[in-house]
Amino acid sequence: MSPRAVVVGPPGSGKSTVGPLLAEALGVAFRDTDDDIVERAGRAIADIFADDGEPAFRALEAQAVAAALDEHDGVLSLGGGAPLTEETRALLAKHTVVFLNVGLAAGVQRTGLSSARPLLAGVNPRATFKALLDARLPVYREVATVEVDTDHRSPAEVVAAAVAAIEPAEAQNP
Ligand SMILES: Nc1ncnc2c1ncn2[C@@H]1O[C@H](COP(=O)(O)OP(=O)(O)O)[C@@H](O)[C@H]1O
Numbered sequence: 001m002s003p004r005a006v007v008v009g010p011p012g013s014g015k016s017t018v019g020p021l022l023a024e025a026l027g028v029a030f031r032d033t034d035d036d037i038v039e040r041a042g043r044a045i046a047d048i049f050a051d052d053g054e055p056a057f058r059a060l061e062a063q064a065v066a067a068a069l070d071e072h073d074g075v076l077s078l079g080g081g082a083p084l085t086e087e088t089r090a091l092l093a094k095h096t097v098v099f100l101n102v103g104l105a106a107g108v109q110r111t112g113l114s115s116a117r118p119l120l121a122g123v124n125p126r127a128t129f130k131a132l133l134d135a136r137l138p139v140y141r142e143v144a145t146v147e148v149d150t151d152h153r154s155p156a157e158v159v160a161a162a163v164a165a166i167e168p169a170e171a172q173n174p
């Protein structure tokens with residue numbers, strides 16, 4: 001079993017919002033590995049970071065991603081940092097991976113009102129977000145088979161662009 005599409009990208013790119021809409025458009029089920037981690041640990045992501053630290057979260061995340069890649073055949077959205085783990089990058093090599101890109105302004109705006117993302121909770125979210133984008137863009141591009149810009153696009157417009165990008169990629173690699 002293999003997901004129809006795996007969705008990666010920075011926090012605020014819309015993985016958890018666009019993912020279910022993309023699944024609906026493709027007529028398949030949706031799963032989000034952050035939800036799997038919360039369910040399995042019985043704790044919020046912010047609590048896992050606070051109690052056990054980021055390396056412990058990344059280990060739970062790598063397990064959750066490996067299991068979901070094996071079990072799920074619909075659209076699978078990952079947490080923003082999942083492709084930082086080398087084992088996950090290796091597993092993603094066999095899959096259709098959609099990179100939802102977001103620029104600094106929209107990314108900060110979309111994540112600014114939420115305290116659910118511990119990595120962005122510091123005193124200067126804009127500088128933190130910029131450093132995160134600089135470090136991660138090459139990683140997202142390394143694992144992606146298609147890239148979709150989400151700035152100035154509604155979630156429905158992002159879905160349309162993603163479907164248009166995925167279908168020719170699937171035709172090339174059936
Ligand atoms: N294309 C978009 N345009 C405007 N707002 C968006 C868009 N995509 C997502 N959002 C909003 O941004 C916030 C973060 O989205 P989310 O799906 O949780 O991102 P991610 O899972 O990539 O971190 C949510 O409030 C969501 O409604």
Ligand SMILES: O=C(O)C1=C[C@@H](OP(=O)(O)O)[C@@H](O)[C@H](O)C1
Pocket residue numbers: 009010011012015016034045078079080081082116117118119
């Ligand atoms: O970028 C990251 O490292 C993280 C992103 C979050 O998911 P979203 O990208 O869905 O916000 C969540 O997995 C955790 O807070 C760590």
Ligand SMILES: [Mg+2]
Pocket residue numbers: 015016034078079080
């Ligand atoms: Mg998410």
